[in-house]
Amino acid sequence: MSSPDIAPSEAVLPPGWTAHDPTGEDVEDLVRLLRRHEQDARGWPGADSEHVAAEVTGRGATARTHRLIRDPDGAARGWVSCHDRAAGRVLVGITVDPALELSLADQVASYAFALAERVSADIARDRGLAATQMDSGAFRDDERQDRWLKEAGFAHVRTWWQMERAVTPSEATDHPAPREGVVVRRVRRDDAVGLPQEQDLRDVHAILEESFADHFNNYRETFEEFVERLRSDPGHRWDHWWLADVDGRPAGALVGSTVTGRLDADGNPVPDGSYVEYIGVHSSARGRGVAKALLWTVIADAAARGRNRVGLEVDADSPTGADGIYSSLGWQTVYVTESWHKDVPASAG
Numbered sequence: 001m002s003s004p005d006i007a008p009s010e011a012v013l014p015p016g017w018t019a020h021d022p023t024g025e026d027v028e029d030l031v032r033l034l035r036r037h038e039q040d041a042r043g044w045p046g047a048d049s050e051h052v053a054a055e056v057t058g059r060g061a062t063a064r065t066h067r068l069i070r071d072p073d074g075a076a077r078g079w080v081s082c083h084d085r086a087a088g089r090v091l092v093g094i095t096v097d098p099a100l101e102l103s104l105a106d107q108v109a110s111y112a113f114a115l116a117e118r119v120s121a122d123i124a125r126d127r128g129l130a131a132t133q134m135d136s137g138a139f140r141d142d143e144r145q146d147r148w149l150k151e152a153g154f155a156h157v158r159t160w161w162q163m164e165r166a167v168t169p170s171e172a173t174d175h176p177a178p179r180e181g182v183v184v185r186r187v188r189r190d191d192a193v194g195l196p197q198e199q200d201l202r203d204v205h206a207i208l209e210e211s212f213a214d215h216f217n218n219y220r221e222t223f224e225e226f227v228e229r230l231r232s233d234p235g236h237r238w239d240h241w242w243l244a245d246v247d248g249r250p251a252g253a254l255v256g257s258t259v260t261g262r263l264d265a266d267g268n269p270v271p272d273g274s275y276v277e278y279i280g281v282h283s284s285a286r287g288r289g290v291a292k293a294l295l296w297t298v299i300a301d302a303a304a305r306g307r308n309r310v311g312l313e314v315d316a317d318s319p320t321g322a323d324g325i326y327s328s329l330g331w332q333t334v335y336v337t338e339s340w341h342k343d344v345p346a347s348a349g
Contacts, residue, residue: 211280
């Protein structure tokens with residue numbers, strides 16, 4: 001998507017500063033900018049070229065609008081990203097260089113949030129909606145980002161625990177078996193073309209939609225939107241999709257991904273890991289140990305691949321007590337993030 005121009009009445013950049021749609025040539029600048037922000041706000045960087053390129057120029061770019069902000073010397077100082085995530089929901093990412101002097105950073109942030117609001121309003125219009133939700137985030141205790149979000153009219157609505165569990169080689173085979181009647185399997189593949197069977201994918205989608213129906217801020221996606229969005233992630237692998245059959249019928253699902261290409265604060269490669277993108281159990285099968293069976297499956301798979309960890313995200317405010325399951329299986333919180341929301345009306349036709 002192309003970013004719209006900011007109207008004269010809205011926030012403007014400092015004199016001599018520019019903003020443009022990034023291309024493949026800008027990816028490394030965006031990575032360095034994002035890593036500076038992560039180092040300052042969280043304590044260590046995690047961004048890598050593969051994931052940034054996927055959002056800016058790869059499959060994920062079709063649902064995203066970006067604007068890269070440069071200072072008069074051409075240095076990358078800000079990044080606006082708006083992801084048309086689902087009908088009525090736009091994921092908004094605002095990154096401003098932590099090295100900027102405060103008054104300049106404030107002006108860049110004001111411009112960035114004004115642009116993001118206009119892009120979100122245009123997305124709502126193009127989808128035929130009356131309004132949409134802007135869903136932005138921050139690392140906990142990032143006072144600068146929190147202040148900008150408040151000034152832009154956002155409200156803090158949720159806190160998330162980002163958890164990891166170490167994996168040992170022995171766990172490839174040394175783990176509990178599922179309970180009676182529960183069988184965990186990978187989604188089936190068509191031997192002729194190697195692609196997953198559509199019915200299994202539709203079962204995964206249906207199980208997750210049902211299991212997340214009453215969760216915080218859940219927005220329904222069509223089957224096509226769901227599959228295309230997950231396929232756009234560089235970490236996507238079809239052999240990281242699992243179904244749990246309960247008494248012979250699909251009733252649980254886990255979609256995982258790979259975490260590769262990461263560097264630590266010193267620029268050294270970090271061992272590969274696995275990540276739980278989604279895990280859900282149909283209401284008819286709860287209490288049968290399905291979630292634990294799925295989690296042990298992804299742990300065993302990571303161990304068999306020689307990986308050292310499995311990560312996931314947990315709603316810290318959820319009344320379901322899901323964090324208790326993860327903690328009991330060895331997951332620990334490594335950092336905390338926040339969700340901030342703002343509703344905006346669609347732009348005029």
